[in-house]
Amino acid sequence: MENQNTVLESLLDTQELLNGYSHEEIGDDHLYTGIDTPMKPNAFALSDDEKKESIAQLFAKIMDVMGLDLNDDSLRGTPKRVAKMFIDEIYSGLNPANKPKVALFENKYHYNQMLVEKDITFYSNCEHHFVPIIGKAHVAYISSGKVIGLSKLNRMVQYYAKRPQVQERLTNQIGIELQTILETPDVAVIIDAKHLCVSSRGIQDDTSATVTSFYGGAFNTPEKIQELYNYINN
Numbered sequence: 001m002e003n004q005n006t007v008l009e010s011l012l013d014t015q016e017l018l019n020g021y022s023h024e025e026i027g028d029d030h031l032y033t034g035i036d037t038p039m040k041p042n043a044f045a046l047s048d049d050e051k052k053e054s055i056a057q058l059f060a061k062i063m064d065v066m067g068l069d070l071n072d073d074s075l076r077g078t079p080k081r082v083a084k085m086f087i088d089e090i091y092s093g094l095n096p097a098n099k100p101k102v103a104l105f106e107n108k109y110h111y112n113q114m115l116v117e118k119d120i121t122f123y124s125n126c127e128h129h130f131v132p133i134i135g136k137a138h139v140a141y142i143s144s145g146k147v148i149g150l151s152k153l154n155r156m157v158q159y160y161a162k163r164p165q166v167q168e169r170l171t172n173q174i175g176i177e178l179q180t181i182l183e184t185p186d187v188a189v190i191i192d193a194k195h196l197c198v199s200s201r202g203i204q205d206d207t208s209a210t211v212t213s214f215y216g217g218a219f220n221t222p223e224k225i226q227e228l229y230n231y232i233n234n
């Protein structure tokens, strides 16, 4: 633990530049560093219960440093509640063991147009500020001969949303996952979301939203994109 603390401290201290800018200069301009969620090689060395215990202690420390009185009846249970919520709920998608199991079925209906599952409400959290991202995802695919249950499209969005995220990565992770599962490049994902780090703090813009898209295979034409938007806006 001693050793790990030293490593963490030196990471927090680092003055290393990113593309020539310091972390402070980058400020609220969110960086997207890659398709995979950056995880340590030993990310799952601790069990979920061990993680909850450790997070509860650390969160109690944060509250204590902020001057909150943990003897207060209302606050006393907060560190454990937060720890449980992190591991079992809002960051449960970090653990591959929680990935939805998906069964593929033959496309017996021979439906060969795009299938659009729209307005999937999700709650995620920004990995730069740990405050909510709230939005809607629209996912679409054209069957290559295989289909999946509609609820699985929804569940896959929720799985990737339940991580510290940046919207570009969330969009691409869902798109690539569905391409893999459905064994086809013909997948599209559009995400329209509000970031509380933009509305409730920082620049405090309450009206802007961020839209990102992933167009694979047959979706990469203006006609297909228009058709998809017609379904979504219908």
Ligand SMILES: [Zn+2]
Pocket: 030, 126, 127, 128, 129, 130, 195, 197, 198
């Ligand atoms: Zn943020």
